[in-house]
Structure formats: C-alpha cells, structure tokens
Amino acid sequence: QVQLVESGGGLVQAGGSLRLSCAASGRTFSSYAMGWLRQGPGKEREFVAAISTTGGSTYYADSVKGRFTISRDNAKNTVYLQMNSLKLEDTAVYYCAAGISSSRIRSGVVTNWGQGTQVTVSS
Secondary structure, three states: OOOEEEEOOEEEEOOOOEEEEEEEOOOOHHHOEEEEEEEOOOOOOEEEEEEOOOOOOEEEOOOOOOOEEEEEEHHHOEEEEEEOOOOHHHOEEEEEEEEOOHHHHHOOOOOEEOOOEEEEEEO
C-alpha cells in the first residue's frame, strides 16, 4: 500500500487560507486516485475532495465547492488541498487518502489513508 503523510495544518482565522500537502511513498503514486477526507469534533468522517490519477477530473463536497481546490503533482508524488475562505465549520482533522478511482473516494471507499493533520479555524 502507498504510504501517505499529511502536513500543512494549523490555526487560521475565519476567512483565511491554508494549503495542505500529502507526500506519498512508493513508485506507483500515479496509479492511485487521491483525495481528502475530514472528521470534525463529534462528527463522522466525511468526503472533502478527490482527483483522478492524471488530475483530469476532480470532485468536491457541496460544503467546500468554490472554496477548496485539490491538485496533484505526480512527478513529486504529492497531492495538495488549497483551502480558501475558511469557515469555523471547516475545523477538523484532514486525512489524505488513496483509492482505486476518484468516484470510489467520493463514496468514502479508500485503499489507504494517512495519519491526518489538524486544521483549526478561529473567529
């Protein structure tokens, strides 16, 4: 399984921006669709965004459309999540995930995921 390590989380004010990164190990990164999931305090894990193997297709949860952007750099084995116009409701642990397809990740089905990085949005 591909190994994933998230970074870039932290404390940010509402309305601000933050960029998360996910570094993947292994030689087959480009074979995986990638995505981001999150789990807020007292809530269940939910889908945030997904991207296809080549980056040609992306999917977003309705709650983050227009504010978040997922991208990937296969040469660097890295996937990113640019988060703009952050809201208090975005506070959560964000997990990077790998899957067989972006549609599977959108449905919450993943092959592997990282340890997560905390994002806290304050007013």
